[in-house]
Amino acid sequence: MPPVRRRRPRPPDMTVPAGARPVFTDGACAGNPGPGGWAWALSxxxxxxxxxxxxxxxxxxxxxxxxxxxxxxxxxxxxxDSTYVVNCFRDRWYAGWLERxxxxxxxRPVANRDLWEPLVTLVTERGDIAFQWVKGHSGHEMNDFVDALAVAACANQ
Incomplete structure (x- = not known):
């Protein structure tokens, strides 16, 4: 019988700051690497x-x-819909990156440090930002909306 794989318990969701507005984000790429697009939306x-x-x-x-x-x-x-982004903040991966x-x-060097560094600085200095994961391509209206915007930005270069 194969050994049982045990998963680490998932950390709890982040506490959402009072009065927080949801902002939906997504990225897309035509090929990986290739031309890329990004989008965010409040509505x-x-x-x-x-x-x-x-x-x-x-x-x-x-x-x-x-x-x-x-x-x-x-x-x-x-x-x-990026577990990479959400987990970085929910699980505080960035703290280890900073320490090392x-x-x-x-x-190994953190990939995309030129983007991570200013993002980590903004999030930690502000202290009023939480992150939440949503399954991509699952019919979530706003996630589908930002996906379409990112794909269009990618294609319209």
Missing amino acids: KAEYAAGHEAASTNQRMEIRAVLEAVRANDGPLLVVS GWLTSAK
């Missing part, structure tokens, strides 16, 4: 999107959050 009327000529999907996911946090003051609940001088636990 279907209040949003932004952009692109990078040569990028990766993870890079665009991070960029979407960075642009959302830069553009929106006050308490935020960042809703993302922007190295991973495997002693």
Whole structure:
């Protein structure tokens, strides 16, 4: 009989700051790497999107959050379908990166440090931002909306 794999217990969801507005974020890439697009939205009327000529999907996911946090003051609940982004803050991966001088636990440089560093600084200095994961491509209206915006930004370069 094969050994039983035990998962570490999932940390609890982050405490949402009082008065936090949900901001939905997503990134897309045509090829990986390839042309990339990012988007964030507070609503279907209040949003932004952009692109990078040569990028990766993870890079665009991070960029979407960075642009959302830069553009929106006050308490935020960042809703993302990127476990990489959400887990970085929920599980405080960034704290280890900072302690190790922007190295991973495997002693490799943190990928996309040029985006992570300003994002981590903004989130930790503000202290009024929480993160929540949503399953992508699952019929969630606002996640589907930012996905469409990111894909369009990617394609319209």
